[in-house]
Amino acid sequence: MDDNAPEEAFAALKSEHLGVWGVAQIAAGTGLAVYAMWVGILQPGFRKVPLKLQVPYIPASKAQVDNVMTLLRGRKGGLVDLGSGDGRIVLEAHRKGFTPAVGYELNPWLIRLSRFHAWRAGHHEKVSYRREDLWKVDLTECKNITVFLAPSVLSLLQQKLQAELPDDALVVAGRFPFPDWKPCRIEGHGVDRAWAYNMQTQRQHIFKKNDTLKDSISELTREKEST
Numbered sequence: 148m149d150d151n152a153p154e155e156a157f158a159a160l161k162s163e164h165l166g167v168w169g170v171a172q173i174a175a176g177t178g179l180a181v182y183a184m185w186v187g188i189l190q191p192g193f194r195k196v197p198l199k200l201q202v203p204y205i206p207a208s209k210a211q212v213d214n215v216m217t218l219l220r221g222r223k224g225g226l227v228d229l230g231s232g233d234g235r236i237v238l239e240a241h242r243k244g245f246t247p248a249v250g251y252e253l254n255p256w257l258i259r260l261s262r263f264h265a266w267r268a269g270h271h272e273k274v275s276y277r278r279e280d281l282w283k284v285d286l287t288e289c290k291n292i293t294v295f296l297a298p299s300v301l302s303l304l305q306q307k308l309q310a311e312l313p314d315d316a317l318v319v320a321g322r323f324p325f326p327d328w329k330p331c332r333i334e335g336h337g338v339d340r341a342w343a344y345n346m347q348t349q350r351q352h353i354f355k356k357n358d359t360l361k362d363s364i365s366e367l368t369r370e371k372e373s374t
């Protein structure tokens with residue numbers, strides 16, 4: 148065989164134009180790889196979750212984790228991260244003294260990754276990652292809750308939290324705020340920002356809003372009756 152064969156073949160390849168067929172093959176290959184990654188790694192666990200409630204995995208930035216922890220300063224007891232991803236918030240919460248620190252996550256690969264991170268950090272017996280659908284978790288005993296989920300599901304999550312959490316619970320949302328709640332504190336800027344919500348204040352705020360709505364309806368009814 149000619150010693151220069153690989154170099155010649157490479158030079159020939161470089162000089163060849165890809166053409167439409169080549170581009171189509173590369174596009175199809177890339178699409179297939181992305182699809183395989185989605186089905187095999189990112190999507191497992193989500194088959195029973197309605198499409199509109201499926202939230203992709205995006206890890207919180209270091210600054211975002213710090214902002215969430217700043218808002219939790221002074222709080223005690225357990226902490227729950229809803230949709231815990233690779234477990235970074237739970238691990239940091241444990242380091243800050245929250246016990247138990249629990250993450251709920253549907254994706255089994257992310258649960259494994261979280262446990263690996265905890266094991267590597269020497270805290271694997273102190274934190275817990277559970278493969279459960281966050282919409283089905285009973286939150287009535289939770290005092291500290293963190294979330295980093297898509298804005299499309301936050302309105303529905305507000306209702307679940309309002310219905311289940313005790314009055315003295317604190318909810319911290321990363322990157323996206325809850326649409327109708329009033330934060331008691333905000334930390335950070337841009338995509339790293341985090342919002343803290345006191346549950347009792349939310350309930351009072353909602354009662355006030357409902358009362359104002361009721362007053363307006365009664366006023367309108369009275370006006371209508373008098374005409």
Ligand SMILES: C[S@@+](CC[C@H](N)C(=O)[O-])C[C@H]1O[C@@H](n2cnc3c(N)ncnc32)[C@H](O)[C@@H]1O
Binds near residue numbers: 234253280
């Ligand atoms: C944007 S990531 C946030 C990850 C992590 N909390 C963080 O701050 O780095 C949202 C996570 O929620 C998980 N998730 C989405 N819907 C879920 C559900 N119904 N039950 C449990 N986990 C869910 C996703 O798999 C994803 O890992």
